[in-house]
Amino acid sequence: MNTHTFNVLEYDKLKKEIIKYSILDTTKLKIEELTPFKDINVIKKELLYVSEVVEIEKYDEGIDLSGINDIEKYIKRIELIGTYLIPEEFVSIKKTLRAFRRVKTKLENLESKYRNLYMKFRDVPVYKGLEDIIEKAIDDSCEVKDDASLELRNIREQKKNISLNIKNKFDDIISNPLNAKAIQEKIITEREGRMVIPIKADFKGQIKGIEHDRSASGQTVFIEPLSVVSLNNKMRELQVREREEIKKILLRTTDMLRMNKEGILKISDAIVDIDFIYSKARYALEINAIMPKIIEKEYLKLIEARHPFIEKDKVVPLTFEIGKNYNTLLITGPNTGGKTVALKTAGLHTLMALSGILIPVNEKTEIGMFTGVYADIGDEQSIEQSLSSFSAHLKNVHDILENINKSSLVLLDELGSGTDPIEGSAFAMAVIDYLKSKKVKSFITTHYSEVKAYAFNEENVETASMEFDANTLSPTYRLLLGIPGESNALKIATRLGLPTEIIERAEKYISEEDKKVENMIANIKEKTEEIENAKVEIEELKKESEKLKKEYEEKVIELEKEKNSILKEAYENADKMIKEAQNKAKALIDKIKKDELKKEELKATEKSLNMLRQNIREEKTKNVKIEKKIKINLDLKIGEKVFIKSLNQDGIVLKDYPNKEKAQIQAGILKLMVNYDDIKKSEQIDKQKYIRVNNVKKSNVKSEVDLRGKMLEDAIYDLEKYLDDAILNGYKEVYVIHGKGTGVLRKGVHEYLRTASFVESFKIADQNQGGYGCTVVTLK
Numbered sequence: 001m002n003t004h005t006f007n008v009l010e011y012d013k014l015k016k017e018i019i020k021y022s023i024l025d026t027t028k029l030k031i032e033e034l035t036p037f038k039d040i041n042v043i044k045k046e047l048l049y050v051s052e053v054v055e056i057e058k059y060d061e062g063i064d065l066s067g068i069n070d071i072e073k074y075i076k077r078i079e080l081i082g083t084y085l086i087p088e089e090f091v092s093i094k095k096t097l098r099a100f101r102r103v104k105t106k107l108e109n110l111e112s113k114y115r116n117l118y119m120k121f122r123d124v125p126v127y128k129g130l131e132d133i134i135e136k137a138i139d140d141s142c143e144v145k146d147d148a149s150l151e152l153r154n155i156r157e158q159k160k161n162i163s164l165n166i167k168n169k170f171d172d173i174i175s176n177p178l179n180a181k182a183i184q185e186k187i188i189t190e191r192e193g194r195m196v197i198p199i200k201a202d203f204k205g206q207i208k209g210i211e212h213d214r215s216a217s218g219q220t221v222f223i224e225p226l227s228v229v230s231l232n233n234k235m236r237e238l239q240v241r242e243r244e245e246i247k248k249i250l251l252r253t254t255d256m257l258r259m260n261k262e263g264i265l266k267i268s269d270a271i272v273d274i275d276f277i278y279s280k281a282r283y284a285l286e287i288n289a290i291m292p293k294i295i296e297k298e299y300l301k302l303i304e305a306r307h308p309f310i311e312k313d314k315v316v317p318l319t320f321e322i323g324k325n326y327n328t329l330l331i332t333g334p335n336t337g338g339k340t341v342a343l344k345t346a347g348l349h350t351l352m353a354l355s356g357i358l359i360p361v362n363e364k365t366e367i368g369m370f371t372g373v374y375a376d377i378g379d380e381q382s383i384e385q386s387l388s389s390f391s392a393h394l395k396n397v398h399d400i401l402e403n404i405n406k407s408s409l410v411l412l413d414e415l416g417s418g419t420d421p422i423e424g425s426a427f428a429m430a431v432i433d434y435l436k437s438k439k440v441k442s443f444i445t446t447h448y449s450e451v452k453a454y455a456f457n458e459e460n461v462e463t464a465s466m467e468f469d470a471n472t473l474s475p476t477y478r479l480l481l482g483i484p485g486e487s488n489a490l491k492i493a494t495r496l497g498l499p500t501e502i503i504e505r506a507e508k509y510i511s512e513e514d515k516k517v518e519n520m521i522a523n524i525k526e527k528t529e530e531i532e533n534a535k536v537e538i539e540e541l542k543k544e545s546e547k548l549k550k551e552y553e554e555k556v557i558e559l560e561k562e563k564n565s566i567l568k569e570a571y572e573n574a575d576k577m578i579k580e581a582q583n584k585a586k587a588l589i590d591k592i593k594k595d596e597l598k599k600e601e602l603k604a605t606e607k608s609l610n611m612l613r614q615n616i617r618e619e620k621t622k623n624v625k626i627e628k629k630i631k632i633n634l635d636l637k638i639g640e641k642v643f644i645k646s647l648n649q650d651g652i653v654l655k656d657y658p659n660k661e662k663a664q665i666q667a668g669i670l671k672l673m674v675n676y677d678d679i680k681k682s683e684q685i686d687k688q689k690y691i692r693v694n695n696v697k698k699s700n701v702k703s704e705v706d707l708r709g710k711m712l713e714d715a716i717y718d719l720e721k722y723l724d725d726a727i728l729n730g731y732k733e734v735y736v737i738h739g740k741g742t743g744v745l746r747k748g749v750h751e752y753l754r755t756a757s758f759v760e761s762f763k764i765a766d767q768n769q770g771g772y773g774c775t776v777v778t779l780k
Contacts, residue, residue, distance in 0.1 A: 002403075004396065008377040009347040009411075010309065017308075018357070021282040026070050027275040036354035040369050043294050045116065046277075046356025051291040052114040053281035054358070060110060063278060064102055065271075067095030072268040075261055084247070084254040087142040093257065093264070094134040100267050101126040103274060124270045125263040130256060137253050144246045152245045159238050162231055166195050169228045173197065173207065182206040184220045193239070194232045196222040280357050288312070289358035292365040298407050298441055299323035300350060300370075303362035307345045318342055318479050323368060323441045326462040328432060330455040331445045331479070333466030339445040340377060342466070342479055343411045346443050347375050350409055370441070374400040375411040393418050397431065410435060410442040417447070425450035436460055632676040636663050643680040643757055644672075648780050649727055650758065668728045704735035712748040719749065720756075726779065727758055733778050735765065740773045749775060 006012050015031050022028045037043045056063055069092040074085055085093075104126055107118045137148040146153045170188045173179055174197070182203030188195055191212040198220045199207055209225040224232060257264060283289075287308045301324075304317035316338070322329050331339050349359045353367040376396040400410060415431060416424030425448040432455070435442045446452070455461045467478040636642070636656040644651050644667055651667035651674075661676040705722040707715040719736060726734050738745045753762045758780050765774035 002374075002399070004399075005347075005373060005375045006351075008375050009344055009351060009373070011348060011351050014308065014348065014352065014357075018279050018283045021279040022275055023065055023068055024070050024272060024275050026072070026272050027279060030272065030276055031279065034355055036351055036373070037356065038371065040294060040296060043354055043356055043369075045120075047291045047294065047353070047358065048116045049120065049277045050280045050284060050356060050358055052117045053277050054284050056106075056110070056114065057281060057285060060106075060113075063106070063274070065099055065275060065278060068099045068271050068275065069093075069096050070268075071096050071271075072265060075257065075264050075268065078254050078258050079261070081258070082251075084250045085257070086250070087138045087144060090134050090138050090250075090253060091140060091142050094131050094138075096271055097127050097131050097264070097267060100124070100271055100274075101128060101131070120273070121270055124266050127260060127263065127267075130260060130264075133253060133256055137249055144249055148249045149245060152242065152249065155238055155242045155245060159235065159242070162235050162238065166228050166231045166235070169225065169231065170195070170197060173225055173227075179207060189222065191222050191224075193236055194224050195228060195235075196224045199223045284358035287360045289360045290363050291358055292353050292361060292363075292367045294353065295366055295368050297323070297368055298370055298409075299366060299368035300346065300409065300441065301364075301366040302346060302349060303364045305345050305349055305362075305365065306360040307341055307348070308360055310341070316478060317362075318345055320346075320464065320479055320481060322443065322462075326460050327439060328436060328442050328444065328455075328461040329464055330432075330451065330461060331443065331464045331466065332447065332452055333445075338466045338479075340413055343375070343377055343413055343443050343445060347373055347377075347409070347411045368441075370407055370409040371405070372403065372408040373411070374404060374408060375413075376400060377411060377413040401431075401434065404435075404438060404440050406439045408440050410440055410444075412442065412444045415444050415446055416451070421448060422450075424448060429454050432458075432461065632661055633658070634663075634676050634679060634681060636679075636681075640681070644674055645678050645680060648758060650724065668724055703731060703733075704737060706737040707745060707749070708737060708739040708741075710745075712745060715745060716748065716752050719752065723756070723758065723777075723779070731779060733776060735769070736762075736775045736777055737770065737773065738775065740771075746772070746775070753777060 015034060019028050019031050022031060037046065053063065071093050074089045074093060077083060078085060104121055104124065107114060107121060111118045137145060139145055144152070146156050167188065174183060174186050182199050184198040184200050188197060190196065194212060196212050197207070198215075199222075201214070201219055201221050204211065204221045204223060207223055207225055209223040210229065211221050212224055213222040214220065287306075289308075299322070301321035303319050305319070306312070306315045306317050320329060320342075331342060333339050349361065349365075350367060350370060350373055352359050354370065359365070359367075376393065378393075397412065397415075400412075404410060412431070416426075416428035418424070419427075428444070428446055428448060428451045432442075432444065432451075452463065455463050462481065464479055464481045467480050636653045638653055638656070640653045642651055642653060642663075642665065643649070644665060647667060649667050651665040651672075653663055654666050654671065655664040657663060662673055663676070663679060665672050665674045665679070703726075705719060707719060710718065715738070723734070736749055738749050740746075750762070753759050753775070760778045760780045762775050762777045764772055765776050769776070
């Protein structure tokens with residue numbers, strides 16, 4: 001890359017636009033010296049930094065850089081011990097340290113959103129202590145504060161007192177009627193650091209004192225009255241002491257900065273970096289730019305690219321690529337049609353992206369790693385271009401061809417122009433051949449028909465044109481890929497009303513070969529328009545298809561909702577049936593308890609209950625689609641205690657049928673066949689307990705059980721048996737009397753109740769129900 005390329009692509013102009021947003025002179029110089037980076041990782045990082053600052057400006061109230069200064073020169077100047085800074089320089093350093101601390105604090109608070117910026121400045125220190133030291137010594141008006149030291153405070157208080165005494169002395173002189181004629185003006189002024197009064201020259205002997213000065217006319221003398229001479233002497237002495245004390249304060253404060261020199265220099269560099277990134281971000285916001293994708297290979301894909309120097313409402317976005325299916329893009333079209341703008345857009349956007357500057361494009365844009373961008377672009381609308389020689393054009397092309405390689409991007413405007421069309425065409429085609437042989441990516445514009453025809457038939461070369469509306473005699477600035485541009489000179493002349501005789505004669509002078517080329521171009525354009533119309537139709541069909549697809553998906557969702565509603569209703573019906581069955585089972589149990597059924601009737605009841613459970617399952621199967629069951633292996637043992645889910649009750653295993661996945665369970669006084677999926681294993685109990693449960697005497701169960709005076713183990717056993725009977729009798733709430741005593745029995749009962757699966761909750765009874773001696777149990 002060279003200066004000529006930067007000039008013709010307006011890269012230098014772009015940097016001047018960015019500089020407008022800079023604060024520091026160091027930053028301005030850094031932007032002036034900016035060139036594209038060579039390392040892809042550096043480029044990506046730079047783009048990320050700028051992109052994150054743009055996001056901060058948009059959504060997080062921006063970055064406050066007010067007060068920053070170039071402080072590096074101050075820190076380097078105090079490297080020598082004994083040197084010190086002046087108050088103005090201390091204030092600049094303080095404001096810069098404070099500005100960086102604000103920025104870093106903001107990045108720390110937003111670390112998760114702006115990770116890259118946070119990491120860039122994470123290790124740069126902040127110096128709140130130094131800020132406070134400077135703040136204590138020097139105010140923002142760059143004056144050393146009275147509180148900077150006790151000695152300075154004392155000196156300044158003495159100065160105030162002496163100044164007041166001097167003023168009183170002068171007031172006495174001025175207010176004395178005898179001196180009225182002698183005093184030129186009733187003011188107190190200063191000469192050579194001493195307080196004096198202006199006296200008329202003719203009356204100078206009237207006021208005794210020392211003459212320090214005369215006016216230019218000689219009519220006024222400035223007298224220091226004898227009564228204030230000693231006071232002025234004291235004031236001069238205090239002023240000297242004050243200057244010495246201020247110097248000591250500045251030396252001490254400078255020493256503090258010198259001790260932290262390395263860290264402050266890091267802050268100085270960081271502030272320049274922030275200002276640099278901020279300048280690029282502010283410019284990106286101005287031109288509505290975004291971060292493109294940077295890729296390793298030599299490839300350029302611009303989507304809806306806008307030249308940053310053309311007004312937003314006037315620029316026509318360009319879309320094209322190079323480096324994938326072809327390495328050379330030949331653009332044709334009329335003058336002022338936008339060919340040069342297309343070349344400049346491609347070149348400038350590449351330079352911007354490789355320099356870490358956001359570009360005004362669509363987010364799908366991709367910029368490749370070009371090690372060099374070379375351009376020979378003229379402005380055909382300028383007088384300078386009209387007067388330029390072909391030799392200058394050749395020199396630029398020569399310099400470009402000398403430096404290019406496979407990773408170069410070349411932009412050549414009106415290649416071969418400025419000389420005989422036949423030789424110019426031959427030259428242009430030869431240059432294109434050379435660029436192809438080097439596999440260089442190139443954008444080239446031309447007017448020559450021979451070059452158009454050559455490019456159309458050449459491999460690895462794509463043709464394009466800037467659209468021109470012959471009806472309005474104006475360009476549309478749209479880039480049409482795959483279509484070489486027509487020559488519109490005669491069409492324009494006809495529209496402008498030139499005599500038909502001239503138009504016809506001009507057409508005769510056009511060679512047959514050129515006519516063939518123009519006819520070919522016209523035919524291609526016609527076919528392309530047909531294709532474009534077909535694409536529009538396809539797009540409409542696609543939209544219609546999408547609409548139908550959306551309607552179908554909505555219908556599927558609606559049917560799915562209806563299906564879910566049906567399933568929900570089926571489950572609710574099944575649940576209702578189960579509850580009814582449980583109520584019937586309880587009614588049967590009540591009858592059994594009252595000895596209303598004989599032994600044979602008991603067996604019939606058990607059979608009815610099993611049949612009822614089977615009917616529930618069959619009804620549920622009809623209403624609800626049940627997923628395929630996974631085979632269950634419980635490995636039950638005779639006498640083992642289990643929990644029956646559907647009855648919400650414990651039971652004892654009497655017999656096990658693994659092949660059928662069923663077991664015979666003794667639940668209270670009932671014997672039931674229960675499926676494995678309705679069984680939950682509990683702790684084993686011994687056969688003695690099983691026998692005792694089996695032989696429980698049928699009797700009416702009360703709503704309370706008294707455990708007082710029993711050992712804990714016996715009490716828990718009796719409680720468990722009682723709760724079984726209570727559940728079978730339909731109790732929802734029972735009272736367990738354990739007495740107050742030592743509390744051991746109450747604690748053991750409570751521990752058992754916490755683990756009992758059929759207990760919903762329990763609590764200590766109210767005072768009128770037994771208080772701490774009784775527990776109220778709510779059953780499921």
